Amino acid sequence: MGQTALSLYVTGDDAYERTVTLDEIQTMCDTIRLALEAASGGPIMAGGINSASDPPLCSSPR
Numbered sequence: 603m604g605q606t607a608l609s610l611y612v613t614g615d616d617a618y619e620r621t622v623t624l625d626e627i628q629t630m631c632d633t634i635r636l637a638l639e640a641a642s643g644g645p646i647m648a649g650g651i652n653s654a655s656d657p658p659l660c661s662s663p664r
Contacts, residue, residue: 603637608630608633609622611633612626612633613626
């Protein structure tokens with residue numbers, strides 16, 4: 603999933619005119635996570651082991 607396609611999905615045509623907000627970045631992370639989980643059939647973690655102790659693949663911006 604490309605960054606431009608993801609930005610357009612979340613912000614619509616506004617993606618061409620402005621910078622995304624922190625809430626929109628979180629929505630992008632959530633969208634990527636859901637897509638990966640749907641493709642793999644389960645939760646996706648950074649280590650690829652699906653362990654609860656692994657850090658999340660996409661964490662909230664700071």
